[in-house]
Amino acid sequence: MSDTNGTMDRRSVLAGLGGVGLIAGGALGLTTPTARGASAERAAAGTLPEAAQYGAADPHIATIGLRWAFTARVIFADRFNIAAPVQRGYTSVGIGEIWGPRLQGRVLPHSGADYYKNTFNTYYLFEPADGALIFIHNRGTKRRFVAQPEPGAQPVPDANPDLQAPGGWVRFRVAPTFIAPVGPHDWMNRTVFVANATKHQNPDHTVFTYYEVL
Amino acid sequence: MNPSQNPIPDTKVNGDVRLDFAFELRARYETPRLQHTPKGHFRYQDLVSGAVTGARLTAKVYPNSGGQYDTVRVDQVREVDAHFILNAENGERLYVEHFGYRASAGYYRVIAFLDADTKGAYDWVNDTTFVVTAQESPDEREVVFTYYVAN
Numbered sequence: 516m517s518d519t520n521g522t523m524d525r526r527s528v529l530a531g532l533g534g535v536g537l538i539a540g541g542a543l544g545l546t547t548p549t550a551r552g553a554s555a556e557r558a559a560a561g562t563l564p565e566a567a568q569y570g571a572a573d574p575h576i577a578t579i580g581l582r583w584a585f586t587a588r589v590i591f592a593d594r595f596n597i598a599a600p601v602q603r604g605y606t607s608v609g610i611g612e613i614w615g616p617r618l619q620g621r622v623l624p625h626s627g628a629d630y631y632k633n634t635f636n637t638y639y640l641f642e643p644a645d646g647a648l649i650f651i652h653n654r655g656t657k658r659r660f661v662a663q664p665e666p667g668a669q670p671v672p673d674a675n676p677d678l679q680a681p682g683g684w685v686r687f688r689v690a691p692t693f694i695a696p697v698g699p700h701d702w703m704n705r706t707v708f709v710a711n712a713t714k715h716q717n718p719d720h721t722v723f724t725y726y727e728v729l
Numbered sequence: 730m731n732p733s734q735n736p737i738p739d740t741k742v743n744g745d746v747r748l749d750f751a752f753e754l755r756a757r758y759e760t761p762r763l764q765h766t767p768k769g770h771f772r773y774q775d776l777v778s779g780a781v782t783g784a785r786l787t788a789k790v791y792p793n794s795g796g797q798y799d800t801v802r803v804d805q806v807r808e809v810d811a812h813f814i815l816n817a818e819n820g821e822r823l824y825v826e827h828f829g830y831r832a833s834a835g836y837y838r839v840i841a842f843l844d845a846d847t848k849g850a851y852d853w854v855n856d857t858t859f860v861v862t863a864q865e866s867p868d869e870r871e872v873v874f875t876y877y878v879a880n
Contacts, residue, residue: 567747570750576750579860656858657856664749670880672853686880692828705830707829709746709858709860710746712744713742713744715740722740724743724744728862
């Protein structure tokens with residue numbers, strides 16, 4: 516069974532995991548087109564966290580699923596700006612760690628930076644526990660809102676757009692592409708991800724929670 | 730400063746991402762043209778027409794504004810790369826770019842970023858990451874993209 520078997524019924528894959536899989540498949544109502552991209556390798560990976568399925572009011576609109584894949588905590592080394600015609604920011608990667616169901620290891624120390632213009636444009640490397648090198652290129656968006664919206668509601672932009680100001684809710688979202696070696700991490704070469712990025716201080720670091728788009 | 734010398738606080742807390750439906754785009758393309766390249770097969774589809782429907786955006790695809798510029802890699806995975814311009818019902822124009830992968834069954838998973846006038850009605854797209862699922866017709870000439878906001 517290969518990852519490219521797009522006709523496989525995801526429920527049957529989950530059923531192979533036993534009772535937990537059956538419960539998860541039923542709870543998610545995986546009868547939509549997006550469920551057909553199911554992967555046998557997920558079964559091989561063992562028990563994974565439950566995926567969340569998102570849809571629209573109109574049942575004819577395709578639904579989509581997200582499932583936590585791994586989290587990376589990246590501790591930055593230094594920051595500065597270059598006064599180019601469009602300002603170029605520089606935030607360099609110091610060290611970091613990676614944990615989660617589908618990838619564990621570290622950020623390769625000093626392997627790159629966020630070289631941003633307005634928004635994320637990062638280039639650096641992951642080094643999972645098996646010693647592979649995985650290149651990550653991240654792009655993304657950031658915006659400040661009054662508060663995190665209720666499900667289905669639109670977030671209300673904050674009158675003060677300063678991302679550094681206290682209070683409010685700053686939504687940082689990033690979408691990576693990976694280049695991974697042929698082998699156990701090859702799935703990352705053909706998987707779309709979206710991540711929550713949450714900034715922290717002392718030291719300057721960000722926690723990126725990566726979700727696999729199912 | 731070497732960050733490894735600092736005590737690192739316990740911030741190993743996962744953040745969540747929630748998807749909220751935004752709009753649907755139906756794109757019509759010409760028959761794909763394939764060329765063999767060192768990176769695999771370059772696959773070009775000229776955009777013929779298209780329309781966006783949904784509560785947050787109603788638009789038509791701007792004529793001759795781009796297309797889909799995919800690469801079928803040596804491992805047979807097709808990298809989807811679609812760029813074009815939308816003409817919103819209020820006359821404003823938006824740029825949309827997509828990148829992601831096509832699954833074998835004709836479904837795409839892509840990320841989309843849009844640019845709009847910051848003083849216009851669609852400024853909200855400028856700071857939004859869209860997670861998109863798309864379905865290709867059997868003749869590969871129509872693709873329906875369903876856009877979700879990553880909240």
